[in-house]
Amino acid sequence: MKKRDAIIIGSGISALTCALLLAKRGKSVTVLEQYKKPGGYLHCFSRFGERFDTGAHYVGAMDPGHPFHTLLSYLGVYGEEEFVALDPSGFDEFHFPEFTVQMPKGYPEAVARLSELFPHEHAAIAEFFTLVRQAVQFFPTYEFNDSMQELPMQHIFETSLATVVRRLTSNPRLQCTLFAYCGLHGVQPDDVAFGFHALVVDSLVRSPYGLKNGGDALTQKFVRQLEALGGEVLLGHKVVQLEIRDQHIKRVVTEAGAEFESEWVISAIHPKATFALCDDVKVFSPLFARRLEALKESVGLFGISALTTDTSLNPLRNYYFFESSDPQRFLLAGEADATPGVVFLSSARRVPSENRIQPINLHSPAPHTWFSQWRESAYAKRSEEYKSLKLSLAENVFARVEQYRPGFREQVTRFATSTPLTNLHFNGSAEGSAYGLYHSIQNTGPRAIGPRTKVLNLLLTGQNCLFPGLLGAAIAGLRTSGHIVGIKPVLGELKELGANA
Amino acid sequence: MMEQEIVSKVNALMARGFELSEKDLVPTARLKEDLGLDSLDAVDMLVHLEESLGSRIEGERLMQVKTLSDVYGLVKEAAASKS
Ligand SMILES: Cc1cc2nc3c(=O)[nH]c(=O)nc-3n(C[C@H](O)[C@H](O)[C@H](O)COP(=O)(O)OP(=O)(O)OC[C@H]3O[C@@H](n4cnc5c(N)ncnc54)[C@H](O)[C@@H]3O)c2cc1C
Numbered sequence: 001m002k003k004r005d006a007i008i009i010g011s012g013i014s015a016l017t018c019a020l021l022l023a024k025r026g027k028s029v030t031v032l033e034q035y036k037k038p039g040g041y042l043h044c045f046s047r048f049g050e051r052f053d054t055g056a057h058y059v060g061a062m063d064p065g066h067p068f069h070t071l072l073s074y075l076g077v078y079g080e081e082e083f084v085a086l087d088p089s090g091f092d093e094f095h096f097p098e099f100t101v102q103m104p105k106g107y108p109e110a111v112a113r114l115s116e117l118f119p120h121e122h123a124a125i126a127e128f129f130t131l132v133r134q135a136v137q138f139f140p141t142y143e144f145n146d147s148m149q150e151l152p153m154q155h156i157f158e159t160s161l162a163t164v165v166r167r168l169t170s171n172p173r174l175q176c177t178l179f180a181y182c183g184l185h186g187v188q189p190d191d192v193a194f195g196f197h198a199l200v201v202d203s204l205v206r207s208p209y210g211l212k213n214g215g216d217a218l219t220q221k222f223v224r225q226l227e228a229l230g231g232e233v234l235l236g237h238k239v240v241q242l243e244i245r246d247q248h249i250k251r252v253v254t255e256a257g258a259e260f261e262s263e264w265v266i267s268a269i270h271p272k273a274t275f276a277l278c279d280d281v282k283v284f285s286p287l288f289a290r291r292l293e294a295l296k297e298s299v300g301l302f303g304i305s306a307l308t309t310d311t312s313l314n315p316l317r318n319y320y321f322f323e324s325s326d327p328q329r330f331l332l333a334g335e336a337d338a339t340p341g342v343v344f345l346s347s348a349r350r351v352p353s354e355n356r357i358q359p360i361n362l363h364s365p366a367p368h369t370w371f372s373q374w375r376e377s378a379y380a381k382r383s384e385e386y387k388s389l390k391l392s393l394a395e396n397v398f399a400r401v402e403q404y405r406p407g408f409r410e411q412v413t414r415f416a417t418s419t420p421l422t423n424l425h426f427n428g429s430a431e432g433s434a435y436g437l438y439h440s441i442q443n444t445g446p447r448a449i450g451p452r453t454k455v456l457n458l459l460l461t462g463q464n465c466l467f468p469g470l471l472g473a474a475i476a477g478l479r480t481s482g483h484i485v486g487i488k489p490v491l492g493e494l495k496e497l498g499a500n501a
Numbered sequence: 502m503m504e505q506e507i508v509s510k511v512n513a514l515m516a517r518g519f520e521l522s523e524k525d526l527v528p529t530a531r532l533k534e535d536l537g538l539d540s541l542d543a544v545d546m547l548v549h550l551e552e553s554l555g556s557r558i559e560g561e562r563l564m565q566v567k568t569l570s571d572v573y574g575l576v577k578e579a580a581a582s583k584s
Contacts, residue, residue, distance in 0.1 A: 158557060287518030287545045446560035447548055454541060 003261045004028045006484065007252050009239045010268035012040025013470050014462035016222040016233075017477030018266055020075045023229035025485040030231065030262070032254065034238035038223055040268075040427055041434075042215030042470075045305075047416045050348060050359035052305040054426075055434065056215035057346045057361060058086060058318060059470050060203025065501035067142050068203065068471045071478065074497050077221040083209045084350045087316040091208040094180050095404045096325040101177050102317075103205070107133065110205050114177065124168040128178055129205070131164060135198035141475050141482075142199060144498055146491035156195030157445025162327075164194045175327040180320060182331050183342060185468050186298035186365075186433075189327070191440035196467075203471055210316065210350035215470075244280040248457050264484055268462040268477075270430045270437065271295070271449050283454045295443070298435035298468065299333060300420030302340075302366035302393050305348065307357050310411040315347035315358065321400050333365035336393065340364035343400045357413065364397050368420045368431040379425040390417045435468035451480040459483055507576050511569070514549060528570035540564065550576060556583040 006022050008015045011033035019029045037043060041055030061068040062083055072078035088109075090102030104113050107129050115122040135156045137143055165178050179189045181200050211218065223233050241253040242265065252260040267274040272292055275284065284292075313319070321343045322330050334341045341364075348359035374386045394417050398409045420432025429436065437443060450460030459480050463469070466476035482490065512526045521536055532538045538546075547563045556579045566572055 158559065285519045285542060285545065287514070287542075287549060290518075291545050291548060441557075442548055442551070446564070447544055452541060 001259065001261050003263070004030050005262060006030075006264040006266060007032060007260050007262040008266045008268060009252070009274070010034075010040060010462065011038035011219075011233055011235075012268055012462055012473060013042055013218075013222075014466075014473035014477040014480075015040070015266070015268035016219070016226065017071070017075065017474045018268070018461050018481045019226050019231055019233075019477075020077070020222065020229070021478060021481035021490060022484060023226055023231040024075075025490075027485070028230060029226070030260065031226070031233040032237040032239055032252070032260070033233060033235050034255075034428065035426060036235050037216075038233050038235060039215055039219035041423075041429075042219045043426065044214040044216040047305045048307055048359070048414050050305075050307065051214050052348045052359060052361060053211065053214050054423075056211050056218070056470060058091075058204075058208055058210050059083075060200070060208050061142075061206055061471060062209040063207035065498050066203075066207050067144065067498070068474070069207075070144065070494055070498040070501065071474055073501070074494055075222070076225045077218065079217075079221060082211060082213055082217050082221075084212045084316070086208040086210055086318075086350075087314060090317055091204070092180075092318050092320065094177060094320045094322065096173065096176060096322050096330075098325060099173060105205065105208060107205060114174070117177075118171060118174050121169055121171055121174050124171075124174065127168055128165065129201075131194070132198040132201050132205075135195045136202045138195060139199060139475075140491060141479050141487070144491050144494040146488050146495055156198070157193045157441065157447075159194050160190050160441060161192050161194050161197045162189035165189065172327050173325050176322070176325045176330050179327060179331065180322075183320065183344060183365075185439055185472075186435045187439050188331060191438070193441045193444050196439060196444050199467070199472065200469065210347070212350055239277060241279055242274075242277045242455075242458070244278050244283060244455060247283050247455055249278075249455055262457075264457050264459065265455075266459045266461055266480055268460075268464070269428065270464040271460055272430055273428065273464075274458075274460065278455065285454075288454070292449070295449075296438040296440075297368070297431040297433040298438050299365045300368045300371075300423065300432045301363045301434045302390075302397070302420075303418040303422075304362040304394055304397060304415050305418075306360050306362065306415035307413045308360055308408075308411045309356055309413060310358070310405070310408060311356060313345075313347065313358060313360065315350050315352050317347075319345040319401075321345070321404050323400065331365075333367055336366075336370045336389070337396075339396045339399045339403075340366075343397050345401065362397050362401070364393075364400070366393065366420060368424075368433070371419050371421050371432075374421060375424070379422070382421075390419065393417070393419075429464070436462065436464035439468060451476075451483055504573075504577070507573050507580070510553075511550075511572055511576060514546065515569075518546065518549065526569060528568065528573070530569045531567055532569065532572075533567075536569075546572075550579070554579055554583065556580070 005027035088105035243251040424432035450465040461480035
């Protein structure tokens, strides 16, 4: 049996990032993916002759010299033709019953825009964005800081977003505006660490982009580059067992019975799923087992892929439609039979076209419990009851949009839907969650589960344990690779590349 | 929380959570050398203590604890800061 330097379980963006970083440092790497296609949540699918994305709708920090651009360039997978800058005058539009906010690109612009809306809150707004800028400086794997003197980063992981915002302002509408991006990691303002949220805000405010050709195009670039460096991605290889001897993984076994040996094993799937694969649980303490058992997942999303004749939608802008501007409630999923608390709308084809018909995505939070009774039934063979629930959820989503865009429902000509069960089927993500485990303060920063584990050659990565979002998962891959090849030299090279962009 | 209450709470957690024998749980016991715990165990312990106390212990400080009596001290502080 050929012994590799590293086996990586899963082929999402975190796994592929980690694989490439190791391969660039001369390591032999094999990626094992259960599905017939690589990419995880980067998958695209086709409906009504249009391409739709699963989990790649927009990303931040993509201008030359900004972190995501630098990281993808360093990996050799950046292609200018794959990305399109979103509308700098307003890349996100938040609709609340009493007011609308268009988020512009750039810190001074964002401060000015919000101050126009909330003239008495200028100082609070300026302070919020200053704190965001300051917080991200503490992430060496985002700002590519190779000096890494022991940065006193802990405090930004000890304080919640809600605590910081409430200290700055008591204006509920401004609070909602500053909390709105919680939808992108799925953690409530009281539970999410300020530093964690700051990463999302900073990347978007600095340089928001859409993907022109979808996540599949990016995945292909990763796979080609990995193969060029001698690595491989084996599809249809579901890992079912990790054989542990003396606190080390001796062998990785797949469903079809293939066996692999490697110096290191990196798991980019959920920590619960990873530890369930281990054949010797004695290496984990009862306390850890309990912690794992008690982990909450981030929320699932209900998705609609639709065609619309509404030509007034800006394909370079995303739309958030909120039910209320009550900061305690506005992000909650609500009930299955009610209009959802929030709906996110984005273009599935970012490039404006002559075509009168536009493909769009709609998403709303949908706890897995709404669908648990069909969990055991087979994909595409679920009951009429399930189908009718999906239809009624779709109408509720349309109703929320209709509140702000009268006539919207009539302009939708065709649509298809997906639920957390769809994600469970294709991706195996726990409870079909969109963003991995619930990234509350208790699971982030110094309290994170991973990258290191009690199994000495097993490391964790990806949104399931570290950071969600494409950028977050890629950063997780970078961080985990550092445990094998050393992080400092890579950060130094990234820093230099970014500075010369 | 009373001193004795803290000691028995922490000791019970250590005994159950890491399968340690009660007789080894003396205040001077060093977490690493005497009890065989590492930094991953320390994090699990921290998270558990925080959740049962309903208050937060500074992550950096927990990483610095060396002995069981240091843990008692931290828990005492956290419990006091809550009330
Ligand atoms: C509906 C939705 C919308 C989103 N929108 C955005 C967005 O607009 N912007 C953004 O930045 N992020 C978005 N995200 C989040 C983003 O897609 C994810 O954070 C990111 O893709 C996760 O990457 P990952 O590598 O951590 O894991 P994943 O992509 O989940 O990869 C895990 C992989 O492991 C494989 N696997 C599972 N079990 C096994 C096994 N036993 N053996 C082998 N392989 C296995 C799975 O098949 C999968 O390929 C969205 C997510 C969802 C679901």
